[in-house]
Amino acid sequence: KAGVTQTPRYLIKTRGQQVTLSCSPISGHRSVSWYQQTPGQGLQFLFEYFSETQRNKGNFPGRFSGRQFSNSRSEMNVSTLELGDSALYLCASSLWSSDTQYFGPGTRLTVL
Amino acid sequence: KNEVEQSPQNLTAQEGEFITINCSYSVGISALHWLQQHPGGGIVSLFMLSSGKKKHGRLIATINIQEKHSSLHITASHPRDSAVYICAVARNTGNQFYFGTGTSLTVIP
Numbered sequence: 001k002a003g004v005t006q007t008p009r010y011l012i013k014t015r016g017q018q019v020t021l022s023c024s025p026i027s028g029h030r031s032v033s034w035y036q037q038t039p040g041q042g043l044q045f046l047f048e049y050f051s052e053t054q055r056n057k058g059n060f061p062g063r064f065s066g067r068q069f070s071n072s073r074s075e076m077n078v079s080t081l082e083l084g085d086s087a088l089y090l091c092a093s094s095l096w097s098s099d100t101q102y103f104g105p106g107t108r109l110t111v112l
Numbered sequence: 113k114n115e116v117e118q119s120p121q122n123l124t125a126q127e128g129e130f131i132t133i134n135c136s137y138s139v140g141i142s143a144l145h146w147l148q149q150h151p152g153g154g155i156v157s158l159f160m161l162s163s164g165k166k167k168h169g170r171l172i173a174t175i176n177i178q179e180k181h182s183s184l185h186i187t188a189s190h191p192r193d194s195a196v197y198i199c200a201v202a203r204n205t206g207n208q209f210y211f212g213t214g215t216s217l218t219v220i221p
Contacts, residue, residue: 033209037153043198043211056208088153098142098202103155 002026004093004104012110018079021107025072025093031055032074033101034066037088046089049074050097078109086111115139118199118212125219131186133215135199138180146173146184147198149214155198158184189219 005024013019025032034046045058049068066076072093078085088108092101117136125131135144146158159166159173161182166173170190175182186193199212 035209042213043200045209045211048208058208090153090155092155100157100160101145101147102157103147106153108153 004091004102006089006091006104006107008107009105010108010110012112013081014112015081015083017081018077019081019109021076021078021089021091021109023074023076023091023093023104025074025091026102029093029095029102030072031094031097031099032068032072033092033094034074034076035090035092036060037090037106038086043090046076048097055097081111083111085109114213115210116199116201116212118215120215121213123215123217125189125217127190127219127221129189129219131189131193131217131219133184133197133199133217135182135184135212136180137182137199137201137210139201139210140204141201142204143202144175144182145200145202145209146182147200149196149198151195158197186217189217191219191221194218 007022031050033048037043047057048055052068063079068074088106090106092103094101119134143162145160147155149155161175170187172185196214196216198214200209
């Protein structure tokens with residue numbers, strides 16, 4: 001089976017812009033979770049989608065949003081980018097919630 | 113206060129040594145995960161535990177639910193084990209994950 005894929009792998013944006021990141025889970029996986037990783041804060045949970053419904057959300061402002069499509073592919077959107085949003089954004093898929101997570105390679109976002 | 117505490121933060125070992133990384137958590141959990149992250153960012157899930165002990169090759173993970181503590185052991189460490197090891201817990205009140213700050217392991221030949 002193909003692994004989790006994320007596009008794009010690298011992205012440079014300027015403050016105030018918005019960005020959309022994409023994640024394709026492993027075939028058959030219905031849960032997709034998103035994480036932010038920064039040197040200062042480490043890994044932080046953003047949100048989880050299961051069967052097109054957001055099941056859980058971490059402590060991030062409303063500028064961070066996501067959605068999941070019927071084929072389980074997921075997108076994450078960040079509006080009004082701030083310098084502090086520069087990070088590695090990882091998605092992970094699993095068969096069920098709280099199951100073994102399979103991580104994608106991540107999208108490295110740089111906000112200038 | 114962090115919900116998940118890991119120790120040590122950094123660890124240097126000689127090849128062949130037995131290594132232990134500890135994780136303590138303060139919330140009710142449905143499962144605990146051990147993750148490995150190599151330079152370059154890729155994360156691999158090593159174990160998912162809700163009780164007892166699991167073994168995979170030279171890696172052993174244990175969890176004590178009553179004490180809210182887990183350990184990851186590496187037997188006969190090898191330079192390719194050099195990576196950051198991260199403990200993560202899934203809360204039992206939902207699927208929100210909390211992460212430890214990671215343990216950076218360097219194994220010297």
